[in-house]
Amino acid sequence: MRTAFLVAPEGVEQIELTSPWDALATTGETPQLLSTAPGSVQAFNHLDKGATFPVDMTVDQVSADDFDLLVLPGGVANPDALRLDRRAVDLVRGFFDAGKTVAAICHAPWTLIEADVVRGRTLTSWPSLRTDIGNAGGTWTDQKVVVCDNGPNTLITSRKPADLEAFNARILREVGAMT
Template identity: 45%
Template structure:
């Protein structure tokens, strides 16, 4: 079975975790949510705290070899917290070194900058992250999905159907209907 690791913490953009997760699972792909601590993490929905999601494993328990791809949901708070955690950044680097797909949406490409894996790559993100990407040596574009090597990036929640389709396709699956 194909397995995707979803790395997130409190403040993840609710739609950017929930919808790709549902799309992956509808395509028969298993998902595992990893976070900094056990228990639950809380999403950010519009201008308020959103739904809780159960954490399956902590970052300390993650073995990159157990997964086929990495999904990084955005939200302003989530990647800003994660990029301060050495183990979370090491996980991103590990997926990159193994040349496994890394799908990052909205503010999540901050994790790609922190892991130092965007130099020379064509990527996209939420507008406020684009200067950071460019300063890290990336070729920044404004399009629904940018795919370069093992990186798949998108700009915002409106891009979720195309973002999910790109990741599922990369894993050899087919998207049923977009959540």
């Protein structure tokens, strides 16, 4: 299974990138880091700068057809920047149109909202996105992980870093690494 992680050049919450990445790596998966610009991305540990990570490909070099799974890590600045980039939004929408699995944590559903793919779906997120999700036609619920199969694809969402164990387990189940 080919997995893509989509992040902005700056602002991704580091643990929300590295934890699912490392979980997938234990299965032999080699995820690809996509961004809107080449080079590297600057991660954050809440408001403090964290590590930098090399970008494998930019959004204009790939399509949803190149991958089976898309992971959208959070951080406040990361999805806020992604939702302003038409190419990133189109890529996210492409995963939904192709019926592929998408996993999003924390503030990442902002990008889903911009891609207009939450209507009629149930999901979770950081609590401050509750109204945004409702206004976009989705149903917000307060759970560690929510799996919504209402549509052509599977959407996995989670609230926050404290929920990463459940989020990662559900992603691994999706790729067939756990039952």
